[in-house]
Amino acid sequence: MTEVRTIALDVMGGDHGADVVLPAALRFLGKRSGFDLLLVGDREVIQVGLKKLGAAEHARLRIQHASQTVEMDELPSRALRFKKDSSMRVAIDMVKEGRAQACVSAGNTGALMATARFVLKTLPGIDRPAICTSLPSISGHTWMLDLGANIDSSPEHLFQFGLMGSVLARAVDGNPQPSVGLLNIGQEEMKGSDTLREAAALLSASPLNYIGFVEGDDVYSGKVDVVACDGFAGNISLKSTEGAAKLIYHFIRREFTRNIFTRIAGLVALPVLKAFKRQIDPRRYNGASLLGLRGSVIKSHGGADALAFSHAIEVAAVVVERNVPQLISSQLQAAIVERQAV
């Protein structure tokens, strides 16, 4: 008999709140067994929302009332102090109390990170949590972290990011020795800052499969399984890519609507272009893990729709099934023991 696990959802978070989270919850339950969902937020809003969706009673859904909502532009320090009964905070409390094995929120990243860190604490040996997600690559996907939790990072932090990414890649992809690269502006060993060179030394001396410096294009080239970087560089890389992808769609659309001939060509090409768009649909990559905490917290994009949010719940399910926090903790201890033995 399989144990049923619970994932807590911050229903009020994100740009669309219950309008997105509730349909996403139902979509997830329709595809996945082994998990119940705990809907955290304003009880009335949730009940009305579920009724509209014809799911007023659902055996695998429970409600946990929370009276407040963290705003998308609220300062993390304010959220932490004055929003102790927010849907975000209560969802994380559920993980802390063992009433859920993971939580998912589309709320304000800074507040989510600060609250998760305050409530759950970091794993022993981890100084700072990091935000990690998988991005499409020519050979499959690449795990990248940190994507914005920390704006500057010491060599030790970058080493920890490499290790956490490696554990996630191993756990989720079943890849026994994921390759790890450090994001830099050149591949030569002398390139980059002192911090990067010291981080490279730590990674080289570790049992991780460290392959050296990688550049921005390697995130998508399939050359490496895990890209470690500080949150500033990670966020710039990710956002720049999003902007360029939007520009490319814009140009494709414009070319196909230029005149009657290109419109006809567009009709013929449409199914193929749709298949292509599905392939690199950012919604399929929604759901970033906050790694390094004593519990699993998944961040959804604030503007996610129901499909995208359901994908973030799926990420939470995988992280729970593979025991990612426990694996990070034990791998980190092993790396530390090995480093001390040298």
Place this chain on the structure above:
Amino acid sequence: MTEVRTIALDVMGGDHGADVVLPAALRFLGKRSGFDLLLVGDREVIQVGLKKLGAAEHARLRIQHASQTVEMDELPSRALRFKKDSSMRVAIDMVKEGRAQACVSAGNTGALMATARFVLKTLPGIDRPAICTSLPSISGHTWMLDLGANIDSSPEHLFQFGLMGSVLARAVDGNPQPSVGLLNIGQEEMKGSDTLREAAALLSASPLNYIGFVEGDDVYSGKVDVVACDGFAGNISLKSTEGAAKLIYHFIRREFTRNIFTRIAGLVALPVLKAFKRQIDPRRYNGASLLGLRGSVIKSHGGADALAFSHAIEVAAVVVERNVPQLISSQLQAAIVERQAV
């Protein structure tokens, strides 16, 4: 009567040397009057190359012999010390001596920057040169700098980058008040490092049209005319975009070759896709300016083909015609005077 100006070309630099630079030179001369070209490199290689192209004698081409070549992976300090007769160095010397008004090289970026800085010196008031290029955006293009000349930058450096980018945008685009943004990981004023916040204060207090922090996606969104950032962030942004664009082409190609039906769709869509590809062809954006020097130096991509290299020569021609170094110098003096007056 128009004065004829000269652009010096580093014939031996880049991955392909004379094989690319010579056809690019002829292509440029075929399209452009008002400029002669000075081919700098091994005289025999150049003469043989020109003969092959049927251009052994050309009224607008001269040769300046240089006996050495800077390797693509050579340390800048070594190039500076031991390659005083390299094609790169001599091309820059030509600018210094007033025998050319600009030079173009596809050689090693670090060596080019170090040599240009050593030979030409920075403009008064400029601490560090920056690499600047235009990138396609939804509404036209965006100027971005620094793209890798400096790995860390002080608030004052970032201010100077914003000013130099603004001057370039005004000179090349005829835009009277280009908007300037600082690359950050959020638009809120409290986001980012102390350095970025101090740079924001300097830009806000200046006569520049500073619009605040922008994010990675804004490089391509058309929201801002000039994006200022340190060279690490700029390089990560640019390379990440290149990687993502390659991935997107890969997926499009794969979808259109999946089976007989998609291949037929691909044939119909081909002209449209080609027009689209031309639009965002990185070769059309080849040619980055090294700004802040007492002379004009243009860096071509190392792997550029003849079309791309000829575009870099075109960038040099525009920079010369618009007197960019002189404009930067006078605008900078004006900004400094205004700052002291406050």
